[in-house]
Amino acid sequence: xxxxxxxxxxxxxxxxxxxxxxxxxxxxxxxxxxxxxxxxxxxxxxxxxxxxxxxxxxxxxxxxxxxxxxxxxxxxxxxxxxxxxxxxxxxxxxxxxxxxxxxxxxxxxxxxxxxxxxxxxxxxxxxxxxxxxxxxxxxxxxxxxxxxxxxxxxxxxxxxxxxxxxxxxxxxxxxxxxxxxxxxxxxxxxxxxxxxxxxxxxxxxxxxxxxxxxxxxxxxxxxxxxxxxxxxxxxxxxxxxxxxxxxxxxxxxxxxxxxxxxxxxxxxxxxxxxxxxxxxxxxxxxxxxxxxxxxxxxxxxxxxxxxxxxxxxxxxxxxxxxxxxxxxxxxxxxxxxxxxxxxxxxxxxxxxxxxxxxxxxxxxxxxxxxxxxxxxxxxxxxxxxxxxxxxxxxxxxxxxxxxxxxxxxxxxxxxxxxxxxxxxxxxxxxxxxxxxxxxxxxxxxxxxxxxxxxxxxxxxxxxxxxxxxxxxxxxxxxxxxxxxxxxxxxxxxxxxxxxxxxxxxxxxxxxxxxxxxxxxxxxxxxxxxxxxxxxxxxxxxxxxxxxxxxxxxxxxxxxxxxxxxxxxxxxxxxxxxxxxxxxxxxx
Amino acid sequence: xxxxxxxxxxxxxxxxxxxxxxxxxxxxxxxxxxxxxxxxxxxxxxxxxxxxxxxxxxxxxxxxxxxxxxxxxxxxxxxxxxxxxxxxxxxxxxxxxxxxxxxxxxxxxxxxxxxxxxxxxxxxxxxxxxxxxxxxxxxxxxxxxxxxxxxxxxxxxxxxxxxxxxxxxxxxxxxxxxxxxxxxxxxxxxxxxxxxxxxxxxxxxxxxxxxxxxxxxxxxxxxxxxxxxxxxxxxxxxxxxxxxxxxxxxxxxxxxxxxxxxxxxxxxxxxxxxxxxxxxxxxxxxxxxxxxxxxxxxxxxxxxxxxxxxx
Numbered sequence: 001x002x003x004x005x006x007x008x009x010x011x012x013x014x015x016x017x018x019x020x021x022x023x024x025x026x027x028x029x030x031x032x033x034x035x036x037x038x039x040x041x042x043x044x045x046x047x048x049x050x051x052x053x054x055x056x057x058x059x060x061x062x063x064x065x066x067x068x069x070x071x072x073x074x075x076x077x078x079x080x081x082x083x084x085x086x087x088x089x090x091x092x093x094x095x096x097x098x099x100x101x102x103x104x105x106x107x108x109x110x111x112x113x114x115x116x117x118x119x120x121x122x123x124x125x126x127x128x129x130x131x132x133x134x135x136x137x138x139x140x141x142x143x144x145x146x147x148x149x150x151x152x153x154x155x156x157x158x159x160x161x162x163x164x165x166x167x168x169x170x171x172x173x174x175x176x177x178x179x180x181x182x183x184x185x186x187x188x189x190x191x192x193x194x195x196x197x198x199x200x201x202x203x204x205x206x207x208x209x210x211x212x213x214x215x216x217x218x219x220x221x222x223x224x225x226x227x228x229x230x231x232x233x234x235x236x237x238x239x240x241x242x243x244x245x246x247x248x249x250x251x252x253x254x255x256x257x258x259x260x261x262x263x264x265x266x267x268x269x270x271x272x273x274x275x276x277x278x279x280x281x282x283x284x285x286x287x288x289x290x291x292x293x294x295x296x297x298x299x300x301x302x303x304x305x306x307x308x309x310x311x312x313x314x315x316x317x318x319x320x321x322x323x324x325x326x327x328x329x330x331x332x333x334x335x336x337x338x339x340x341x342x343x344x345x346x347x348x349x350x351x352x353x354x355x356x357x358x359x360x361x362x363x364x365x366x367x368x369x370x371x372x373x374x375x376x377x378x379x380x381x382x383x384x385x386x387x388x389x390x391x392x393x394x395x396x397x398x399x400x401x402x403x404x405x406x407x408x409x410x411x412x413x414x415x416x417x418x419x420x421x422x423x424x425x426x427x428x429x430x431x432x433x434x435x436x437x438x439x440x441x442x443x444x445x446x447x448x449x450x451x452x453x454x455x456x457x458x459x460x461x462x463x464x465x466x467x468x469x470x471x472x473x474x475x476x477x478x479x480x481x482x483x484x485x486x487x488x489x490x491x492x493x494x495x496x497x498x499x500x501x502x503x504x505x506x507x508x509x510x511x512x513x514x515x516x517x518x519x520x521x522x523x524x525x526x527x528x529x530x531x532x533x534x535x536x537x538x539x540x541x542x543x544x545x546x547x548x549x550x551x552x553x554x555x556x557x558x559x560x561x562x563x564x565x566x567x568x569x570x571x572x573x574x575x576x577x578x579x580x581x582x583x584x585x586x587x
Numbered sequence: 588x589x590x591x592x593x594x595x596x597x598x599x600x601x602x603x604x605x606x607x608x609x610x611x612x613x614x615x616x617x618x619x620x621x622x623x624x625x626x627x628x629x630x631x632x633x634x635x636x637x638x639x640x641x642x643x644x645x646x647x648x649x650x651x652x653x654x655x656x657x658x659x660x661x662x663x664x665x666x667x668x669x670x671x672x673x674x675x676x677x678x679x680x681x682x683x684x685x686x687x688x689x690x691x692x693x694x695x696x697x698x699x700x701x702x703x704x705x706x707x708x709x710x711x712x713x714x715x716x717x718x719x720x721x722x723x724x725x726x727x728x729x730x731x732x733x734x735x736x737x738x739x740x741x742x743x744x745x746x747x748x749x750x751x752x753x754x755x756x757x758x759x760x761x762x763x764x765x766x767x768x769x770x771x772x773x774x775x776x777x778x779x780x781x782x783x784x785x786x787x788x789x790x791x792x793x794x795x796x797x798x799x800x801x802x803x804x805x806x807x808x809x810x811x812x813x814x815x816x817x818x819x820x821x822x823x824x825x826x827x828x829x830x831x832x833x834x835x836x837x838x839x840x841x842x843x844x845x846x847x848x849x850x851x852x853x854x855x856x857x858x859x860x861x862x863x864x865x866x867x868x869x870x871x872x873x874x875x876x877x878x879x880x881x882x883x884x885x886x887x888x889x890x891x892x893x894x895x896x897x898x
Contacts, residue, residue, distance in 0.1 A: 038671065045627035131637060134625070134638060134641070136629070211666065211671065212673070232670070233681075234848035279846065282844075283844050289739055290751050292744065463623070499623075499630050499631055499632050
């Protein structure tokens with residue numbers, strides 16, 4: 001009995017550990033709808049981990065906060081790299097005076113964060129390559145840096161990984177110079193260096209914390225993780241890094257930014273607040289109510305509350321705008337689509353049938369019903385705001401036309417759907433997925449196409465696609481970086497494979513040739529022309545029926561300044577400034 | 588009694604074996620592939636193969652099951668596939684908030700239910716009893732989700748009586764955040780418990796010995812508290828104690844809507860992401876708690892009913 005009481009007391013004690021400290025008045029409160037899995041850059045492959053990692057760690061480059069289209073600029077890199085004539089060797093200068101957060105792992109400096117060195121990048125990137133680490137970010141460097149795959153092979157064969165072994169293509173020439181030699185020139189490679197995977201981490205922290213490094217992050221970023229008071233399942237508290245170097249709010253932006261007040265803090269030091277609190281709020285209702293009560297400073301608008309916040313023409317409702325709330329919207333740089341398995345004997349060889357199905361789907365109706373209008377129909381694979389996007393392109397196969405669709409069905413050999421067996425459509429399990437399936441059944445039923453819906457978990461969906469068990473499948477792709485290549489690679493035949501991203505098994509020699517040509521060109525008109533040609537090919541062949549590009553909507557309270565939505569950028573809160581007087585008055 | 592306890596504890600072994608077998612079959616038959624989740628959308632064939640090998644998924648099912656049994660025996664399930672966090676500390680950290688929420692809700696409900704049901708049984712058939720019965724049926728008909736949505740919108744957002752959601756470590760700060768979830772727990776459970784306890788009490792009240800006691804001139808209060816209540820405790824104890832093991836799981840719905848970082852939320856998240864080590868750990872924990880819960884019930888029986896002897 002005594003032991004039972006002690007056990008219960010311990011549980012109560014666990015539930016009642018250290019009390020929280022009060023938030024400073026300029027704290028930014030934001031929410032995320034899912035827990036953060038990790039704070040280790042090597043494993044941050046999901047959006048929410050990235051958004052947290054991106055505030056504690058930094059990368060060589062970041063996207064300019066305000067400029068559109070997105071532009072890379074140096075963050076830890078002192079400017080853009082020196083690129084050799086063959087475009088394979090990149091030499092980066094690392095900013096001087098950047099220090100890691102103070103941490104007990106820095107024994108040599110008595111716990112004070114030491115300076116960031118070029119060798120820290122080499123260590124961190126070898127760590128991504130280390131098979132014992134099992135990083136989900138290895139794909140960024142796989143086959144791209146001279147000698148790194150060999151290093152990885154050796155590491156896999158030995159019991160302990162020797163990080164002191166050199167990689168010929170990854171060298172710290174001195175403390176502040178990093179040189180990379182690529183196996184082939186790649187214009188997209190620099191984008192990879194803005195992804196949180198590539199953040200430098202101190203070896204001292206990894207050695208000290210071992211497997212618990214994910215919960216004891218030590219970065220160079222504008223914020224420090226408060227370990228005792230945070231819980232990755234409920235609340236993450238990030239305090240201003242008192243030793244953060246001098247970084248400044250941008251002095252220029254996109255057209256309209258000045259008028260919207262986004263350049264008021266031009267030239268001022270970052271971060272513009274003392275604390276960011278990330279609340280994990282899974283459900284839409286509490287998320288929305290917390291924003292409406294002022295507990296959250298910025299929030300997305302849940303689907304079920306959209307019509308109470310935004311009117312039919314897309315403006316904020318008067319009761320919210322009277323309270324000074326601002327509406328922000330930004331294209332999400334993504335693509336949703338219905339994929340088609342081109343190895344299927346019915347759909348694979350019958351382009352006309354695919355085109356018929358494509359013409360029968362009314363995307364405007366789907367967007368109105370499923371997304372409250374928060375998306376635009378996708379006419380091609382590349383979304384707006386990403387290089388290669390062609391706003392003038394009208395895809396005839398994505399123009400809803402039932403009469404044309406029926407004609408094409410007849411031409412395909414299935415007039416009114418007669419003779420066409422039921423098609424199997426795999427959809428990820430979710431409320432939206434189920435609703436979309438119901439809309440599809442109705443829309444395709446109008447041309448005689450019968451659908452069997454198979455709801456699946458994400459891993460099962462991927463498994464079914466790679467095993468060619470699907471005929472049709474619902475999917476999406478979010479841009480890893482703002483380059484059309486990231487979407488066109490979905491159709492490159494070398495990406496067909498058991499775990500490749502060419503889910504459709506699309507093979508087109510001409511497309512492949514254009515793709516390989518484009519890889520060698522820098523961003524510009526010539527490359528965009530190739531991208532647009534490839535997009536037209538894919539639009540004609542219909543390996544996928546493009547659905548939509550989503551638009552993110554958000555609301556901001558009047559006491560929060562400098563908020564601009566963006567698809568890229570994991571540390572945007574460093575720019576936010578809170579006016580405590582307005583908050584105290586209105587909250 | 589000692590031999591009985593040892594025998595019952597030994598029963599844990601086949602129970603755990605059976606549960607492990609069911610979980611293993613379900614995971615390998617139904618659940619999604621965790622390797623793809625762990626490696627992300629850019630996973631290569633070689634990475635998948637390497638990871639499968641490292642996690643033992645390329646071994647025969649028999650060997651995988653044996654490894655699983657070893658983990659159950661040592662209660663060492665390693666690290667979460669999804670977060671790579673030590674599962675022991677995940678469960679430990681989650682148990683506190685779940686247990687606090689559940690135990691506050693459970694015991695509040697228990698005390699209130701006993702008081703109300705005793706009053707209903709005492710004043711059986713009268714306006715109080717009928718009124719409570721009606722309210723219980725209405726309360727039972729409303730889903731937990733409706734209580735949650737109402738509570739968050741009206742009680743928290745519009746009236747400001749409670750925080751809308753959230754959780755703080757530290758006492759008594761966490762009580763403020765648990766107040767509304769506990770209230771909802773009570774509202775959801777009260778109707779069921781009151782009706783069950785009332786039925787158990789009335790079942791005793793209509794027995795012959797009660798009529799005999801009444802005919803001997805004992806007062807209603809004496810009959811009720813000395814005889815009916817004591818005998819009615821046997822089914823009540825069974826009903827109550829069997830719920831105790833589940834207190835550690837908290838309530839997934841409440842934890843999800845109120846952002847309480849409890850073990851219920853961790854468990855459901857593990858199921859969604861095919862995080863097999865976490866699923867294994869929580870099901871093993873529940874099984875052990877169920878065995879001990881049943882044992883506790885049997886022991887309490889002997890306290891409540893002196894006729895019962897454990898052999």
